[in-house]
Amino acid sequence: MRKINSTVDRLAYILSPSYSGSTLLTFLLNAHPKVATIGELKGQALGDVDHYDCSCGTRVKQCSFWIALQSRCAAEGVPFSFEDFGTHFRLRDRRLHDRVLRARVRGRPWEQARRLALRMLPGAHRHFQAVLARNRALIRIVTELQQADVFLDGSKDPVRLLYLHQAGWWDIRVIYMIRDGRGAACSYMKHHNLSMTDAALEWKRTHEECDRLVARLPAAITLKVGYEELCAEPDRNVNHALVHLGLPPLDWLHDFRAVEHHIIGNSMRLRSSGEITRDEKWRSTLTADDLEVFESIAGNLNRKYGYV
Numbered sequence: 001m002r003k004i005n006s007t008v009d010r011l012a013y014i015l016s017p018s019y020s021g022s023t024l025l026t027f028l029l030n031a032h033p034k035v036a037t038i039g040e041l042k043g044q045a046l047g048d049v050d051h052y053d054c055s056c057g058t059r060v061k062q063c064s065f066w067i068a069l070q071s072r073c074a075a076e077g078v079p080f081s082f083e084d085f086g087t088h089f090r091l092r093d094r095r096l097h098d099r100v101l102r103a104r105v106r107g108r109p110w111e112q113a114r115r116l117a118l119r120m121l122p123g124a125h126r127h128f129q130a131v132l133a134r135n136r137a138l139i140r141i142v143t144e145l146q147q148a149d150v151f152l153d154g155s156k157d158p159v160r161l162l163y164l165h166q167a168g169w170w171d172i173r174v175i176y177m178i179r180d181g182r183g184a185a186c187s188y189m190k191h192h193n194l195s196m197t198d199a200a201l202e203w204k205r206t207h208e209e210c211d212r213l214v215a216r217l218p219a220a221i222t223l224k225v226g227y228e229e230l231c232a233e234p235d236r237n238v239n240h241a242l243v244h245l246g247l248p249p250l251d252w253l254h255d256f257r258a259v260e261h262h263i264i265g266n267s268m269r270l271r272s273s274g275e276i277t278r279d280e281k282w283r284s285t286l287t288a289d290d291l292e293v294f295e296s297i298a299g300n301l302n303r304k305y306g307y308v
């Protein structure tokens, strides 16, 4: 019988809108030997898997970690494929199910209605439980393979955290990352070819969703980390986060790239430099009109987080 590792039920989750520094924080925390991660466990389309590079510099299909993961999954009967991790709470071919699963986190009555819908819609409950079980299996296997105590999921999505928390299977610690909304919106515009109106709305709505969720969770499980402070004082902020995860702090960190990582997703994974530089390109990129639009949509919320 397989030995049960009683330490694998510790789950750390990075909660944030996109472009808030979650990948940087994932790499920094993964420099700790007791933190296991693959980046965003929800998985995403890797595109051409045969030519996809793991952050360790090897093709993902040739990476010793991913090969070991595949063989462990096969031995335990856990389905796994690079094309679809099966860990994302989606049901693409059933529109109504998918909408219910992916809808933003809202107030308690709406969340009760969501739970009811997931029970009533044909096949939804079974699918939901299967995705949860797949997450549980992969969290355990990755944590054991990386010989760690805490699994870090950098998926960011609020609704995914809600589902993982409701499952009651893990001792969860949340790291809520906050970045100046003008910087995040500037990246949204660039990466998704959006107008400032759409970028500012996306940033604001996601933060409102994160705030609603955090308010529902036990206060002690969430730690807020500012992107700008993280870049300014990485050692202090990372150690603070490590202590929040119940891990001993480290006294290093100057080249987090020197540590072996097997992270997929964000293109930052392929950068060779371990230097931490704060991305402030928005200051020279955004026009006066962009800033005015941002201010009208999300200025109040940005100030609430301390950005003036």
Ligand SMILES: [Zn+2]
Pocket (backbone or CB within 6 Å): 054, 055, 056, 057, 058, 063, 064, 065, 066, 261, 262, 263
């Ligand atoms: Zn690798």
